[in-house]
Amino acid sequence: MAFPGLLNYWLIIGLMMIGFYIVIAHGNLIKKIVGLNVFQVSVFLLYITMGKVEGGTAPILAEGITAYSNPLPHVLILTAIVVGVATTSLGLALVVRIRNAYGSIEEDELDVQDDRP
Amino acid sequence: MGMIAIAIARIHNLFAVVMLTGIFSLLGAAAYVIMDAVDVAFTEAAVGAGISTVLMLGTLALTTSEEKPSPKKNVVGALIVVTITGAVLIYGTLDMPHYGDPLAPVHQHVADRYIGQSGTEVGLPNVVTSVLASYRGYDTLGETYVIFIAAIGVLAILGRVRFPRRREEDIAEDDAQKTPDETARETGA
Amino acid sequence: MKQKIILRVISKFLIPYILLFALYVQWHGDFGPGGGFQAGVIFAAGFILYAIIFGVDTVRVVIPAVVTRLLLVFGVLLYSGVGVAGIILGGNYLDYNVLAHEPTHGQHYGILLVELGVGITVASAMITIFCTFAGRGPEDPEEEV
């Protein structure tokens, strides 16, 4: 059981950081929300990968199976996914309003407009 | 998935970005299946690849589908922040149990009871459902309210008829003159 | 998309099955993967598909805004109500054991009702969110403030 060892975590961290980078480095409001999604999906992966048991199956009880993967991370992530989609939809709604109010969804252009109201 | 994530970061056409995000979610769902999280995979496929993508497309239709190349000012700062965060994360994983290790603390402490007892305590074969709705049912209640907030929040932010601030009498008058159709629109669609 | 005949026909053919599948996922969540949340999303997806092809106004005839709003409220109150029922029947909040004579039966009823609450809330929330987005024109004038 040497492979994948800790490699799974590191790959996921790589994904997470790409998502995080998109959120903070990009000025486009939609792109930021996309980045947030990528970031969150990777965090979900981090949880799920913790719950995996070698040789286990999905945690649905059946006869003849003794090893199950851990159901708790699954439950937590189900909740987190729902929270994620709620955040996304609110964020997108705000983006639409911002576009109507400013005519732009680029962060630096918004800043310019706000400086001379 | 890494390729797609990088592509999402690089591409400026938001339409392509949204499509790639959908694919990213689907791949995530596939990864969940590999790691035995079938319920999560189901949800991710329905939400991440379905609803989120549809909403983002809707937003694109209402705004614009081209990202303007941003001035390169915050790239270095962002890279520093991301590198530090990533380094702390990797530092944290060094003492984590290896992938699939059945002796990991995660599987020892509370999970045992869920798998061992939920069949008799709750009586459902799907342990995820048992934990979701019964053992940790309160979290799920919170989650339902989160969705509720999202729905009425979107209604509040984007609801169709938005009239300027007016005196109350005017609004009362308006209400009196409004046709049923208008009222319905104002409240929902 | 009023003129795309293939889309119209195929979707009319598909939508009943989507809704049926949603109901299956809803009630079968105890045994296989699935449950209220997934069912709600799929159920909403049926309506959203309909809305994309036939227009939001058509969907709003089938399921008016008032109805989704009431269902939204009904769903969350159903969930919280099951919890309150637990208190009234002598248990703690969200304790399903007391809902029936036997604990496992109580658990079964509780989970069924709770999942139904989730399903209703999620379906009506998703329909509301989608219709609110889609019901808005691209250049709606911003409110004057």
Place this chain on the structure above:
Amino acid sequence: MIAQHMPIIQIILPLMAAPVCLIIRHPHVVWIWAVAISLLCLPISVSLLMQVMDTGTIVYELGGWAAPWGIEYRIDTLNAFVLVIVSAIGAVVMPYARRSVEKEIPVSRIYIFYSMMLLCQTGLMGIAITGDAFNLFVFLEISSLSSYVLISFGTDRRALTAAYRYLIMGTIGATFYIIGVGFMYSATGSLNIHDLSTLIPEMAGSRTVQAALAFLTVGLGLKVALFPLHMWLPNAYTYAPSAVTVFLAATATKVAVYALIRVTYTIFGTVDFLDIVPARDLLMGMALIAMFVGSAVAIYQVNIKRMLAYSSVAQIGYMILGLSFDTVNGVAAGIIHLFNHAMMKGGLFMVLGAVMYRIGSVHLHDMAGLGKKMPLTMAAFVGGGLSLIGVPLTVGFVSKWYLIQAALEKGWWPVAALIVVSSLMAVIYVWRVVEVIYMKPAGQAAENATEAPMSLLIPTWVLIGAAVYFGIDATTTVDVAVAAAEALLGGAR
């Protein structure tokens, strides 16, 4: 039977009341409903606090499942105290909201507004009451999502960008928090805070646990608006509707500070590696910088709402400073300031809400001469301002007194000196406003202003009066705070 279920009733009462707002829909009836609910919450939380002071920690198992398998509510002195703060502010803000909401929010949206206010209050109380780390995240999101919506109700279009920015930063904070929880979970297999507090010390050397602490601190630091993670706060407070600003300023950051206390003291309290890793020193450094930068920026603001927002950044610095001392007196000082700041900042923002209601602006030059036009309102501002500075006989003095004592106790007299100096900076920004409202002749905007209506004035004076009352008779708050701090530090230190 009711007494036994008190902890959950505290939460589900406003939680279930919120969807009912969608059925009622009539602006006035919804308001009456919201006021009734928030007034009911207050006695519940007070009785919980009294019960905890009498009989010790209350445990309530949700769904009848024992922790750590199920979720439990675990209420000790600190939780109960925070619950009282939130429900008290809610009970004062709701009656206040009616007039200012009528003016600032379209009538067709008012019912959503109150629904969101109730949910936001529920979320904050849910964070305070829960004994489960993941459940805390769920309620954190309930309060955050509803506050994004509440902020976006603001009349200025900048409210939209403020809400958006808060949404992005808040979500990053929440995601960092779940990464931290995930690491703790990976190391221990538990999500229950009480359970974690016994398991974590055993594995203090684990790098996973150390990284968890870092992520939890940064994630909650974003919610606390701890310098330099405070970027979202000034705009959010400035452009949100008045009632929302009052509510958020008085409660949201306080509850986040509470969560930070929970994490650093309850979960990681007895962990030794904190002495190796200079986490507390770092926290103290940031707190000190926050105190100075916040105050310094506040001095230059012409929008008074924004000025008070930056002043909040500085005041949050005081709270975190108290925490970083790691002594009973220091933590107690932090908790006292938590309560005191909620009252005075709430009162001050209420004054600005009243000004907004009368003259439609909170810019410094528009407020000239208001001292004569709205004497009672402006007297409240002076009261709150004195408290902000920390003049004797106000609550501000009490918290600073304990903070300085705690610093001297450790022999850190430079820190004590810095506290005094930063208070002097508060004198400057408060005086600027006082000078303009009393010494300058009324400008165009304030020409026709009259005294604020009673429904705004009474809640304002309730908070300012409380700030004076607890400044003169501080025994209650100090007793509670010291008891809470002792419980947190386990009497070991």
